[in-house]
Amino acid sequence: MSAVSIRDLKFRYHDDGPLILDISSFDVQTGEKVFLLGPSGSGKSTFLEVVSGVLPAKAGKLEVCGHDLTKKSAHERDVLRGSHIGYIFQSFNLVPYLSVQENIELPLLLNQERARRLKKDRVTEMKRLADHLEIGPYLTRPVSQLSVGQQQRVAACRALLGSPELILADEPTSALDQEVREKFIRLLFECCDETKAAVLFVSHDRTLIPLFDREFALPKRGGEGW
Amino acid sequence: MVILRLAWASLRNRRLTTGLTILSIALSVMLLLSVERLRRGAEDGFTQAISQTDLIVGARSGPLNLLLYTVFNMGSATANVSWQSYEHWKNQPQVEWTIPYSLGDGHGGFRTVGTDANFYEHYRYRGDRKVEMSEGVPAVGLWDVVLGAEVARSLNYKLGQKVVIAHGVTSGRGIQMHDDKPFTVVGIMKPTGTALDQSLYITLEGMEAIHMDWKDGAAPTRETAIGPDQIQKEAIKVDQITSFFLRTKSRIETLRLQRSINTYESEAMMAIIPGVALAELWHMMGYVEKSLKAISWMVLAVGMTAMLIALLSLLEQRRREMAILRAMGAGPGHVLSLLVLEAFLISILGATLGTLVQLAGFLILEKWLAQSFGVYLAGAAITGPEFLFLLGAVFIGTLVGLIPALRAFALTLKDGLSPKS
Ligand SMILES: Nc1ncnc2c1ncn2[C@@H]1O[C@H](COP(=O)(O)OP(=O)(O)OP(=O)(O)O)[C@@H](O)[C@H]1O
Ligand SMILES: [Mg+2]
Numbered sequence: 001m002s003a004v005s006i007r008d009l010k011f012r013y014h015d016d017g018p019l020i021l022d023i024s025s026f027d028v029q030t031g032e033k034v035f036l037l038g039p040s041g042s043g044k045s046t047f048l049e050v051v052s053g054v055l056p057a058k059a060g061k062l063e064v065c066g067h068d069l070t071k072k073s074a075h076e077r078d079v080l081r082g083s084h085i086g087y088i089f090q091s092f093n094l095v096p097y098l099s100v101q102e103n104i105e106l107p108l109l110l111n112q113e114r115a116r117r118l119k120k121d122r123v124t125e126m127k128r129l130a131d132h133l134e135i136g137p138y139l140t141r142p143v144s145q146l147s148v149g150q151q152q153r154v155a156a157c158r159a160l161l162g163s164p165e166l167i168l169a170d171e172p173t174s175a176l177d178q179e180v181r182e183k184f185i186r187l188l189f190e191c192c193d194e195t196k197a198a199v200l201f202v203s204h205d206r207t208l209i210p211l212f213d214r215e216f217a218l219p220k221r222g223g224e225g226w
Numbered sequence: 227m228v229i230l231r232l233a234w235a236s237l238r239n240r241r242l243t244t245g246l247t248i249l250s251i252a253l254s255v256m257l258l259l260s261v262e263r264l265r266r267g268a269e270d271g272f273t274q275a276i277s278q279t280d281l282i283v284g285a286r287s288g289p290l291n292l293l294l295y296t297v298f299n300m301g302s303a304t305a306n307v308s309w310q311s312y313e314h315w316k317n318q319p320q321v322e323w324t325i326p327y328s329l330g331d332g333h334g335g336f337r338t339v340g341t342d343a344n345f346y347e348h349y350r351y352r353g354d355r356k357v358e359m360s361e362g363v364p365a366v367g368l369w370d371v372v373l374g375a376e377v378a379r380s381l382n383y384k385l386g387q388k389v390v391i392a393h394g395v396t397s398g399r400g401i402q403m404h405d406d407k408p409f410t411v412v413g414i415m416k417p418t419g420t421a422l423d424q425s426l427y428i429t430l431e432g433m434e435a436i437h438m439d440w441k442d443g444a445a446p447t448r449e450t451a452i453g454p455d456q457i458q459k460e461a462i463k464v465d466q467i468t469s470f471f472l473r474t475k476s477r478i479e480t481l482r483l484q485r486s487i488n489t490y491e492s493e494a495m496m497a498i499i500p501g502v503a504l505a506e507l508w509h510m511m512g513y514v515e516k517s518l519k520a521i522s523w524m525v526l527a528v529g530m531t532a533m534l535i536a537l538l539s540l541l542e543q544r545r546r547e548m549a550i551l552r553a554m555g556a557g558p559g560h561v562l563s564l565l566v567l568e569a570f571l572i573s574i575l576g577a578t579l580g581t582l583v584q585l586a587g588f589l590i591l592e593k594w595l596a597q598s599f600g601v602y603l604a605g606a607a608i609t610g611p612e613f614l615f616l617l618g619a620v621f622i623g624t625l626v627g628l629i630p631a632l633r634a635f636a637l638t639l640k641d642g643l644s645p646k647s
Binding site for chain 2: 052054075078079081082083087089093094095096097098102106107109110111114158
């Protein structure tokens, strides 16, 4: 089973708005790591949001982890995302008043299916992953007291815990310098290899391409962008 | 569980707004409970102004009039009861005691009551409270006067003071004064919080003595006047009183006795049951009660509106937070229960705080209220209906939380997640 399977997907924000996405065929296999690139405004973020079900796909076929998203309600997509997808946002989207640990555990607490996939108990798994991502010492701190790089690893840890089949990452490294960036991606991949998670990674930084199995470019749409 | 933790963490995170919202609810709950408790105090003070008396008896007139002039110092009797009739009823076998009341004169805006020792022994108000002296002794001597607490306080009279009774008036300064026959203050009563506090008490004989040289409602001339030292208490024959209170030996006698008094052939008399008459009168004044209640509800409505405004404005700040939760897979149920739970926590904390402040406040102010306003907080601190009201307030507060929760769903997930903020 492939992690993502797309045929003739079209997306517009409004019915009479411009066509943002028009993808005839795109597949991501289990465990495959794909680098998504394209000029600014080409729809990379929109693409991830459609794949994750944040935005509704109305036309074409979009299958994620064996579920056809075009036929699901907003709530069903929320549940599907919670249990099968780890999403690392460009702005991390951590809950500011929760501690590091509480943020990381949030998807597990909200999705029973994801919690069931844990091999050991929640806290042990969480600690192991946090140590691996080198945020073990900060678990009880409020996230607002962390550096950007640390926050980003918290976001990654949250996305990875509970072994989702698909990891989506939207420019999570833009705030980091080159060296830390590569280290982060290697760490991320190590974790994904353990659970055979597929990765769909958006970045402007072409120097990262060699780290991935494959790249996929979104065409710049006429007149759009900047 | 996770929802409870989230709700608690987010409330704690927004301590100030949360605190202010809790405070506004606490204030309205407190105000409502206070108004309600004062209302109950007033009602009790009113309907309990006289107790243990089974019948109030006077000359035939309206029952309300009889009640008003005997218990509330309002209005006056149109006719008197003869001493023979009083003796007749007093000596009926089923009668336990009677308290005679003779009205008509006043002093310094207060009413003078002529009565006897039974008043100090048997008169009861608010259940089982009796008339007590804060200083001195009951009036038994011919020229003795006892002051109600309010009389002593407002006129600033002390024991031993000479008091001149004004003829025929209970308020203001009389035109004709019984200044030839002054009384001496022998006792001052403890405050009762009833109209008792507003009267002066002398003996029936004293009342008779100041009028004995009067003829046909006219003051005596110098020749006909009788000096106070020429009068002996024992020699005075009381021939009429205004009304009397009556206690039967057994309550079942009351109705039958009332009927026979009302149909008494020798004299046109009337007996009323004070409990019934008082309740009717309070009922007639129902608009007071209703307006107090209306004020309470308006206060609460303002409190709830404040909470709604606070919750809605918080939601604007929390769009991103809600979106993050949904991005993590939180369903509508989660978000709904989170916001509703927060509203519930805020309302229950507010209601609890308001109740505690109200209880503590009245504990501190109880004495002062009784002394300054005669409002006694008898009875339970919180009654069944008030408890229901508290539950209702928490329930409404929780429902108010539904409004921002439903709004949270109208907002699209995408808007909340954009890193623009
Ligand atoms: N909420 C929205 N409503 C309407 N149009 C939108 C909305 N969000 C984005 N767009 C449009 O969709 C197009 C794609 O935007 P998107 O954010 O996906 O680009 P991107 O490839 O991620 O760009 P960048 O590299 O700058 O992040 C842009 O032309 C943008 O103007
Ligand atoms: Mg983007």
